[in-house]
Amino acid sequence: MRRYILQRLLQGLVLLFMVATIVFFLGRLTGSPVDLMLPEDAEEIDRVALIEALGLDGPVHEQFGIFMTNALRGDLGMSIRHREPAVDVFFSRLPNTLKIVPGAMGLALILAIPLGILSATRRGGAIDRISGGIAVLGIATPNFWLGILLIYVFSVKLGWLPSARMGGWEHYILPTFTLGTFLVAGYMRLIRSSMLEVLDSEFVKLARIKGMSETVVVWKHCLRNALIPVLTLWGVFLGNLVTGAIVTETVFAWPGVGRLTYEAVIFRDFPLLQAVIILDAVLILSINLTVDILYAYVDPRIRVAE
Amino acid sequence: MGHRGLLKGYLLTLVLSCLAWAPLAVQAAVKQEGTLVIALDTLGAQSMDPIQESRSAHAHYQAPMYDGILWFNPEKGGAAPGVAERWELAKDGLSWIFHIRKGMKWHNGDPVTAHDVKFSIERTMSKGSLASRAAAVRRDVQRIDVIDDYTVQVFTKGVQVHFAEGLSRATYQEGQLMPKKYIETVGEEEFRKKPIGSGPWKFVRSVPGDRIEYEAIDYPHFRGTPNFKRLVILLIPEESTRVAMVSTGEAAIASISPESIKEAKALRLKVVSVPGTMQAVYQMYGMTLKGSQKNPLADPRVRQALSLAIDRKKIIEHVMYGEARMPMPFATFGYSVDLSTDRWQKWSAEAFRYDPNRAKQLLAEAGYANGFPMNFAITALAGTPFMVPIGLAVADFWNKIGIKVTYKNYEYGAFAPMVRGDQKQLVGAVSMFRTAGRPVAAARYFGGFNSKGAHHLFGYGEDCPELCQSFDKLHKAVTVETDAKKRMELTDQMVKLVADSWIAVPILEGMGYWAVNPGMVGAFKAIPGRHEFGDVFERMPRVDQKRWN
Numbered sequence: 001m002r003r004y005i006l007q008r009l010l011q012g013l014v015l016l017f018m019v020a021t022i023v024f025f026l027g028r029l030t031g032s033p034v035d036l037m038l039p040e041d042a043e044e045i046d047r048v049a050l051i052e053a054l055g056l057d058g059p060v061h062e063q064f065g066i067f068m069t070n071a072l073r074g075d076l077g078m079s080i081r082h083r084e085p086a087v088d089v090f091f092s093r094l095p096n097t098l099k100i101v102p103g104a105m106g107l108a109l110i111l112a113i114p115l116g117i118l119s120a121t122r123r124g125g126a127i128d129r130i131s132g133g134i135a136v137l138g139i140a141t142p143n144f145w146l147g148i149l150l151i152y153v154f155s156v157k158l159g160w161l162p163s164a165r166m167g168g169w170e171h172y173i174l175p176t177f178t179l180g181t182f183l184v185a186g187y188m189r190l191i192r193s194s195m196l197e198v199l200d201s202e203f204v205k206l207a208r209i210k211g212m213s214e215t216v217v218v219w220k221h222c223l224r225n226a227l228i229p230v231l232t233l234w235g236v237f238l239g240n241l242v243t244g245a246i247v248t249e250t251v252f253a254w255p256g257v258g259r260l261t262y263e264a265v266i267f268r269d270f271p272l273l274q275a276v277i278i279l280d281a282v283l284i285l286s287i288n289l290t291v292d293i294l295y296a297y298v299d300p301r302i303r304v305a306e
Numbered sequence: 307m308g309h310r311g312l313l314k315g316y317l318l319t320l321v322l323s324c325l326a327w328a329p330l331a332v333q334a335a336v337k338q339e340g341t342l343v344i345a346l347d348t349l350g351a352q353s354m355d356p357i358q359e360s361r362s363a364h365a366h367y368q369a370p371m372y373d374g375i376l377w378f379n380p381e382k383g384g385a386a387p388g389v390a391e392r393w394e395l396a397k398d399g400l401s402w403i404f405h406i407r408k409g410m411k412w413h414n415g416d417p418v419t420a421h422d423v424k425f426s427i428e429r430t431m432s433k434g435s436l437a438s439r440a441a442a443v444r445r446d447v448q449r450i451d452v453i454d455d456y457t458v459q460v461f462t463k464g465v466q467v468h469f470a471e472g473l474s475r476a477t478y479q480e481g482q483l484m485p486k487k488y489i490e491t492v493g494e495e496e497f498r499k500k501p502i503g504s505g506p507w508k509f510v511r512s513v514p515g516d517r518i519e520y521e522a523i524d525y526p527h528f529r530g531t532p533n534f535k536r537l538v539i540l541l542i543p544e545e546s547t548r549v550a551m552v553s554t555g556e557a558a559i560a561s562i563s564p565e566s567i568k569e570a571k572a573l574r575l576k577v578v579s580v581p582g583t584m585q586a587v588y589q590m591y592g593m594t595l596k597g598s599q600k601n602p603l604a605d606p607r608v609r610q611a612l613s614l615a616i617d618r619k620k621i622i623e624h625v626m627y628g629e630a631r632m633p634m635p636f637a638t639f640g641y642s643v644d645l646s647t648d649r650w651q652k653w654s655a656e657a658f659r660y661d662p663n664r665a666k667q668l669l670a671e672a673g674y675a676n677g678f679p680m681n682f683a684i685t686a687l688a689g690t691p692f693m694v695p696i697g698l699a700v701a702d703f704w705n706k707i708g709i710k711v712t713y714k715n716y717e718y719g720a721f722a723p724m725v726r727g728d729q730k731q732l733v734g735a736v737s738m739f740r741t742a743g744r745p746v747a748a749a750r751y752f753g754g755f756n757s758k759g760a761h762h763l764f765g766y767g768e769d770c771p772e773l774c775q776s777f778d779k780l781h782k783a784v785t786v787e788t789d790a791k792k793r794m795e796l797t798d799q800m801v802k803l804v805a806d807s808w809i810a811v812p813i814l815e816g817m818g819y820w821a822v823n824p825g826m827v828g829a830f831k832a833i834p835g836r837h838e839f840g841d842v843f844e845r846m847p848r849v850d851q852k853r854w855n
Contacts, residue, residue, distance in 0.1 A: 026803075030719060031719035031720050031723060032719075032722070034721065035437075035722035035723065036337075036361075036718070036719055036722075037360040037361055037438070038438050039361070039363075039438055039750075040687055040739070040741070040753075041741070041742065041744075041753040041760070042438055042439070042748060042752045042753070042760065043439075043441075043753065043759075043760065044726075044751070044758075044760055045441045045442055045445060046438060046441045046442050047760075048441070049440060049441030049444075050438075050440075050441075051359065053433070053435070053436055054436075066672075081350070081351045082351065082352070082353075082355060082514070083351065083358050083436075087820075089514075092514060093514075093515060100479065109811060126579060129317065148544075148546050148547070151546070151547060151550045152546075152550065155550055155554050156550050156554060156573070158552050159554065161550045162554075162556060163547055163550040163554055163556055164542060164544075164551060164556075165516065165542075166516070171707065173760060186651060192707055222705065240488060243513050244577070249545050250544055251544045251546075251547055252547065253516075253540070253541065253542040253543060253544065254741065255513075255514070255515030255516045255541075259515065259543065259691060260515070262543075263543075268719055284551065294374055306591045
């Protein structure tokens, strides 16, 4: 087990190095932040001066060397726009994203589990078909459009909820629902497939032969086994939620990491973009590693295989 | 009691009445209440230090608390007295003398003096400054002398007739005033956390990525004493969310684009359009270079044909929803200085007409009756996304007169490097571009057409033919001519030279657009040419003071 963990950690480090290198060079291919910071009639003298003031004037390979040396010390550079260490900017916004992620995950599970089970146990029935429709709708509906629609209905027309921004508990409802919705569809389909597989197992047949009620068979015995792949994906989805809340946070003016990523891309804030992507990668790798380790502890077959 | 006695008695009564009502009148004049909430798409660097902000976003959120050495003419646009109540060019043309208003104070009560002006300009042009024209000001300024507490003299390197206007937010940001004594006492880091200015609004707090809060001063200010007690500027990147917030009353005013005007009006919001904030233009690259002679666009008749082929009124009506205007010549507006505005408005009405028959005739005369292939780069600069649909409409009009347009969309960050240097990817092609609304055309003309300018559309280096050399001479003459009448004549000549070349052509004069909740803020007027409202907030009345029609 120790060897497995060490191996995964090393793999993670190699992966992080590759991510840092790719982000560093690719980002610089997309243009200079100075072009976006200066007015369109800026003189060349101003352009050159700003490049120098921002430390963007050295050869790219030299800048990369400085970046990697500093990165090993945990310094991912100074945000060009915010004029603060990029790591500090990231961590100042991360808590805001983490405030809506648990709600989105919770909503997804609360809706997806019963819907998935009902679809599997009433396969081919009305509930199965309706749930299937909801799944397709959920996957096909762009987050962006859903968020704007919810604002229009619940804020503008009904006046029940605020349109945007962080605030009291009522400010969390629409962004959480928007962020969690696409997860509901994915989870629901996964639980349904997983349940169908488990329902056909020998041990379920035995449980029924032994006279256990259908409720106990489904909710106690089948669900536990059906949730294993869900737990695996839970880790992946959690990482994706944190990193992928870009659209939701932009629509709802939520000052989190997702919106920070969007701003870093738009304004070519290289140090901030590097920091966001690298730290997101660290987060996803950590979550995946944690899930894999837990998985290995829970399922001895995986330990033996490794 | 005779008539005199009666008159005396009447006058005495009148005077006593005025004295009795005076404290109430004073009290009524400073009554401030409520919070004005503005929703914007960007807060730039969201830094309260003027030298850390390089883009015009500063004009929204720094302008409320910082004054400019020069300010705006709130009725017509363009530069006007600010912290300097008057200024003059020295007889030898090598320095500008600014006379500072007396009685102004910083938010901590310290007086504003000429020492602050010297300090501010020097700080703005210092090496560590990120202000967009820091280097240009360093190049232009030789030294700054404080003559007395309310007089400062700025010595320039050579004659700089437009230097003073450059210190107005109507032109650039480099004239923002910063407190010398306070910064030297508390240090720069502390100043950035707890900034003070001299403007009508005092800084309260800044929440990164979310909002900035201010509190109104309660004493008279030349820009106006605010009617609201508090000002909050929110960062709301998504436009439909901004409109929703204004509709629900979560914000009073939000910046919008033309596409949202119909929706805003359907929600019973007022739409305030600010005229003269920009021009959408198209421009051609490498037309005067050696080796370009075979390019159809090298012929001025072909270039004029392209302009005549565009139905600008249709674009204004359908793409801009009626919220734009027919343009004047490149980078000129109703408030432009040193310009025969009436003459150019008449010229534009004729020159920018829609005349596809004449366009085809010109093409035939030039030998292109069957048209020719042309590459067209479409891009949109920050804040003006409507440049893309305008470009598509223009491409369509050109197709109609037989030009086979191949267009490509570029995100501006990727497009900007292509316009610099040898413009390899653009030589022989056309692109969309933009000019911002500024009162001094000469600065923009330098960037666009001077052989040393960023775009050098008339040529550069060794490839600077007659048109290029003529422009360089004319532009230089404009910038050093101290006689106003002669300078106007030279500016007119410079504008004509560019207009007759048809190399950079305006399509329309755009505006700034704002959705307003008429139940949250009273009727107000914007400043022409000033898209940002940083200098307007203090002039906005409450609803109880002035309702909308």
